[in-house]
């Protein structure tokens with residue numbers, strides 16, 4: 001038995017070393033922006049090129065897709081004559097410039113972690129500690145919550161805030177961050193909103209009104225397994241880390257796994273695809289947990305606003321994503337609000353945000369969270385917001401965390417007061 005323990009320790013140690021040794025390098029990868037048609041079934045165009053698909057954005061000439069090309073394939077990529085613009089000549093250097101994961105900050109005189117939290121990105125365990133610290137300085141108006149458990153067994157945690165009506169007395173504002181692992185800015189911005197709500201409740205009448213009118217349920221990292229993997233092994237990981245039978249491919253796109261529009265265009269049944277939907281709706285532990293969580297909110301006080309936080313197209317996405325031919329009944333009101341919110345977001349730093357039904361303004365995406373919230377959870381405003389930046393992509397320099405938080409905070413205050 002001792003021998004067995006010793007052997008398993010040795011094997012564990014071996015794998016541990018192996019996994020830390022194989023952290024992916026993107027040195028010499030070049031990033032290109034290419035024009036694409038409105039459809040998303042273009043993987044055949046990249047046949048034989050092991051490119052990494054990054055994000056889409058909407059420019060003057062239509063929808064574009066950013067891709068990273070490994071150094072050994074630059075000539076082969078060039079030979080295909082894509083209409084391509086070079087965005088970065090070394091993705092590995094961009095990742096270095098993003099900065100190392102930061103230390104946990106000191107506490108200020110009120111016992112709150114200092115704002116320097118937003119000067120760098122952070123390890124998963126530090127995020128969990130940060131949520132607990134925010135709760136501890138707002139004990140009578142908040143609680144830590146858990147929506148379920150990820151594939152690898154991590155709790156999907158977050159924080160619930162309320163105002164003078166008491167716990168669970170008002171319609172829900174429900175935020176999910178980091179459903180896509182590599183979109184690190186999303187959890188940071190969601191935490192900035194939490195920080196501002198908690199520290200301004202006593203002194204700012206607009207903040208007080210928001211918390212008095214709504215119960216806020218905020219899950220900053222709903223894909224913890226993917227998030228950890230993006231920090232330890234592969235910076236550009238998107239999906240969860242679910243292992244499936246009969247394939248060596250790992251990971252399902254949680255934002256294609258929801259029951260509304262499941263399996264349609266803009267999702268893939270191929271387990272190796274970045275938009276793999278899963279084999280059946282809700283068959284990821286993360287999505288199943290969030291469905292249950294949303295249904296509980298819907299059955300209780302209802303959901304006023306849902307925002308799924310993404311990066312980096314700089315767009316407010318409304319329903320629907322799964323179809324371009326149908327719209328929610330209140331779409332005119334939603335477009336007005338999104339337009340006004342985008343104008344407020346632009347004020348501090350001139351960051352432009354587009355807005356509109358996702359299928360129309362960006363691309364078709366079936367089985368996404370906001371469509372589910374709109375159609376199956378009675379949500380009045382089921383939105384997705386893609387944060388900055390169309391210039392830097394997923395690897396956003398850490399000195400843009402605070403500006404990103406500040407512009408979104410302004411937009412959210414407007415939205416909460418006017419929705």
Ligand SMILES: [Zn+2]
Nearest residue numbers: 180183310311
């Ligand atoms: Zn995303």
